Amino acid sequence: MSYELSHLRALEAEAVHVMREVAAEFERPVLLFSGGKDSAVLVRLAEKAFRPGRFPFPLMHVDTGHNFPEVIEYRDRLVERIGERLIVASVEESIRQGRVVEETGPRASRNRLQTVTLLDAIAEHRFDAAFGGARRDEERARAKERVLSFRNEAGQWDPKSQRPEPWALYNTRIRRGEHVRVFPLSNWTELDVWQYIAEEGIELPSIYFAHRRQVFRRDGMLYAVSPFVELMDGEEPFEASVRYRTVGDMTCTGGVESKAATLEEVVAEIAATRVTERGETRADDRVSEAAMEDRKRVGYF
Amino acid sequence: MDRSVEPEPGAGPGGHATAPTRASTLRIATAGSVDDGKSTLIGRLLLDSKQVFADQLRHVEEASRRRGDGYVDLALLTDGLRAEREQGITIDVAYRYFATPRRRFIVADTPGHARYTRNMVTGASTADVSLILLDARKGVVEQTKRHAFVSALVGVRHLVICVNKLDLVDWSERVFDEIVSDFGDFAAKLELGEVTFIPISALHGDNVVERSGNTPWYDGPPLLYHLEHLHVASDRNLVDCRFPVQWVIRPLDDEHSGYRGYAGQVASGVFRAGDEVVVLPSGERTRIAGIDGPEGELEEAFPPMSVALRLADDVDVSRGDVICRPDNRPTRARDIEAMVCWMSERPLRPGQRLHLKHTTRWTQVTVEDVRYRVDVETLHRDRGADRLELNDIGRVHLRTSSLLLVDDYRRNRQMGSFILVDEATNDTVAAGMISAIVTGDGAREAGRSPNVVWQPSAIERPERWRALGACGATVWLTGLPASGKSTIGAALERALVERGAHAYMLDGDNLRHGLNGNLGFSAEDRSENIRRTAEVARLFADAGSIAIVTLVSPYRSDRERARELHARDGLEFVEVHVDTPLEECERRDPKGLYARARRGELTGMTGVDDPYEPPEQPDLTIAGGEPGEAVARILEELERRGIVAP
Structure with missing residues (x-):
């Protein structure tokens, strides 16, 4: 007996430890659930951490109203299966209440707006810890973020005054009104997530697998034709076989041309890819060199 | 050499080099000065192990071009925060991931400057191996020493020293050898495990992933191969549950x-x-x-x-x-001696109160004392230090408000580590490593305690004594040489054994034939002689024997310490002053010691040219009389205390 864990199981053990630690030391945690693959993994890890008991926190989805319908169906099916509580925080509602102003034009996106909805929901429910599926391999600013990432009363992240995080001793002390974002998947890579999904047989929204749909090409990416996006001059819809590497709004998430219809085929394609998932499929990260860092500072996921 | 950094079939053409899902993980902490090329090295490892994606590389190429660099600056792959890109430095711990068919790697990339020692400690705290970079032109510098010291402190068992920029010294074997030797001189003072030196050029890739043709004199493997094959599984503690x-x-x-x-x-x-x-x-x-x-x-x-x-x-x-497990437990502690790395701008001072998190438990602590501060470059311990400033490393004594269950950090990272948190700001202000545990009143003496954790016995004392029908204690006979201690001790031993009690005499002269054979008669050696004897007596007493110590033990403080040692452990200690006048002792002089001292053949003779400090409040004073009378009085005292039955 070598008493050595495989790297996936070591990552799993670390994530489960983080989740239990947060559940034990915070009063009102919440799991931010987007319907994407990373949050699907988070839910599976929560099952590992707390079953046969209930989750000691609800799930919360920040619904922009621009989601892929397949993702909403998946979300509701999953919540039904696990029997846990789901809170939906609506960007639509934030717009109606005048908390945020809808962008207009062909490049309009609610991506930026959801930060306000998220922070409002955290304040309203007095959540003091929010689990997210972010990984350090996604982006350079995230590479330096802590597993427990402190947010001040305005929900903001200050990358320069992060708490040191030696060993696995997480400092959970905060004041009222402050909260932490918790990233149990910090040390996972995109490929780890996919391999774990494959090993565990985790169900995902169908858009992660190749399917035929109406798309148009913009900035070298394939966007889904939807009521939420205005086409610009010269943009012609056409049908293609695509799959998505990330799940965001239909307005800012591009698909990749693919014939990979099964988990095994997707994993093989991911393993061979030459482009990061955010670089390939997320318009929101392409805006500037420090796009992610700027959004994180103001309270983005 | 069997090299296998190319992705295995099925891993795809130059994409993620996939580790099989069963592969193990190696955690690496890197440190290096700003210009040592650390970020470049990591960029090189990522690039050469096919971990850099096309869009990331494009990004870095564009940025390099914009800044007017004549080459693609691989450091840009890893310097994540805006301030770092602007200032061209690394200010925080960044985590990087790469995999080869053999292994998956997590790199904690930390800055090299003394200002960031706390980041270095954080990065090293979870590492299996420390990767230290140094510039071949500069050799072993202060920061190299700092990194090696931090690695040793945090208990990283494997150290890899990459001697970088060797291309700038014409691939000189002599330069490399000198660095190896310089480092060896320093490292000899540290508790380091395995140390490996590799000559590299991060910029050109020599000996990083592929073997270099420029170093025919180097017969070791390139860096990546070494990391892929490093054996770390046995570093974990699989013994103490x-x-x-x-x-x-x-x-x-x-x-x-x-x-x-x-x-x-x-x-x-x-x-x-x-x-x-x-x-x-x-x-x-x-x-x-x-x-x-x-x-x-x-x-x-x-x-x-x-x-x-x-x-x-x-x-x-x-x-x-x-x-x-019942037979292998952590220590219950409220007084802790620990090495800490102080991470706050407000200094640590005695009297300060802090929150402490250890495993899954929080408690409050008071800083009782700053024992010393370590000068990381010289390893000198500054015992005059009364505070620790930001990034200082030193030893402190902490008293906790509730009981902790701890192990020595060097034996058990999880059970020996803690963080300290500021009560007002909630900031994490220190990383701590427990190096000794002091129980009860002995806290003051912690500096004398051994750096090991007490291993509790599976049998509690009452259970042991009950089974043996015994009751342990120590009778300590002190007095001038030839005052009659040994005679009384021997008679007491006989009397006790005849009564059916467990008794054993620990005679000062006899112990000097064995246990204390390496000690002389300087004040220091005498103290040590007494300390050892007191420890042995305590063990005998704990085991259920009546230990009879016959030792000149001239100094009051040493005897007090022996008494405290027993009190701390809840054991009876009977101090008997055999108060025979000096003239009488000199007259008896069975071993001829006084005569020799008077003739000047012997120095440091208690009573002649070295002082005897009589006990101020002995439990018994025997002044003259027959040994039998002395024994009777001691037995009476033992009966009174319930140690022997009347």
Whole structure:
């Protein structure tokens, strides 16, 4: 007996430890659930951490109203299966209440707006810890973020005054009104997530697998034709076989041309890819060199 | 050489070099000065192991071009924060990931400057191996020493020294050898495990992934090969079973109403279903009924698995408790000696109160004392230090407001580490490593305590004494040489044994034939002689014997320490002053010592040219008379204290 864990199981053990630690030391945690693959993994890890008991926190989805319908169906099916509580925080509602102003034009996106909805929901429910599926391999600013990432009363992240995080001793002390974002998947890579999904047989929204749909090409990416996006001059819809590497709004998430219809085929394609998932499929990260860092500072996921 | 950094078939053409899902993980901490090329090295490892994606590389190429660099600056791959890109430095711990077919790597990339020692400690705290870069032109510098010291302090067992920029010194073997030798001189003072030196050029890739043709004199492997093959599995503690309870799984639904799972991560040791265990601090004993792992029920659990233990009996267990084996327990401590790295701009001072988190338990601590501050470059211990400033490393004595269950850090990283948190700001202000535990009143003497953790016995003292029908204690006879201590001691020993008591005489002269054979008669050696004898007496007493110590023990402070040692342990200590006048002792002089001292053949003779400090409040004073009378009086005292039956 070598008493050595495989790297996936070591990552799993670390994530489960983080989740239990947060559940034990915070009063009102919440799991931010987007319907994407990373949050699907988070839910599976929560099952590992707390079953046969209930989750000691609800799930919360920040619904922009621009989601892929397949993702909403998946979300509701999953919540039904696990029997846990789901809170939906609506960007639509934030717009109606005048908390945020809808962008207009062909490049309009609610991506930026959801930060306000998220922070409002955290304040309203007095959540003091929010689990997210972010990984350090996604982006350079995230590479330096802590597993427990402190947010001040305005929900903001200050990358320069992060708490040191030696060993696995997480400092959970905060004041009222402050909260932490918790990233149990910090040390996972995109490929780890996919391999774990494959090993565990985790169900995902169908858009992660190749399917035929109406798309148009913009900035070298394939966007889904939807009521939420205005086409610009010269943009012609056409049908293609695509799959998505990330799940965001239909307005800012591009698909990749693919014939990979099964988990095994997707994993093989991911393993061979030459482009990061955010670089390939997320318009929101392409805006500037420090796009992610700027959004994180103001309270983005 | 068998090199295998190309992705295996199926891994795809130059995409993620995929580690098989069963591959193990190696955690690397890197450190280096700003210009040593550390970020470049990591960029090189990522690039050459095919971990850099096209869009990332494009990004870096564009940025390099914009800044007017004549080459692609691989450091840009890793310097993540805006301030770092602007200032061209690395200011925080950044984590990088790459994999080869053999292994998966997590790199904690930390800045090199002294200002960032705290980041270095953080990065090293979870590392299997430390990667230290130095510039071949500059050799071993202050920062190299700092990194090596931090690695040793934090208990990283493997060190790799990359001698970089060797291209700039014409690939000189002599330069490389000098650096190896310089480092060796410094490292000799540190507790380091395996140290490996590799000559590289991060910029050009020599000996990073591929063997370099420029270093024919170097017969070791390139860096990546070394990292892929480093054996680290045996670094973990699989001996001492420790399970800090994190969370109690207690389902409310009817189907699982009887279920109680004590969830946590195995800190050390191997737990098996059926094992007898004890829950601390309550001390309740039970068995492991079953172990629930992430993939179902398990036969055994080992670190770092996160599992839930089910126990056979309905015992009271909550978060913060530690489950371990009855015959191998952590130490219960309220006074802790620890090395800390101070991470706050407000200095650490004695008297300060802080929160402490250790395993799954929080408590408050008071800083009792700053023992010393370490000068990292010279390793000098500044005992005059009364505070620790930001990034200082030093030893402190802490007193906790509630009991902790701890192990020595060097034996057990999980059970020996803690963080300190500021009460006002909630900032994490220190990383601490427990180096000794002091119990009871002995806290003041902690500087004298050995750096090991007390290993509790499986048998408690009352149980032992009851079974043996014994009652241990120490009778300490002090007095001038030839005052009659040994004579009285021997008679007392006989009297006790004849009564059926366990008694054993520890004679000062006899011990100097063995245990204390390496000690002379300087004040220091005399103190050590007494310290050792007191420790042995305490063990005999604890084992149930009446230890009879006959030792000149001229200094009051040494005897006081012996008394405290026993008091701390709850053992009776009877100090008997054999107060025979000096003239009488000189007259007897059975070993001829006084005569020799008077003739000047012997120096440091107590009573002649070295002082005897008589006890101020001895339990008994024997001034003259027959040995039999002395024995009777001592027996009376022992009876009075209930040590021997009348």
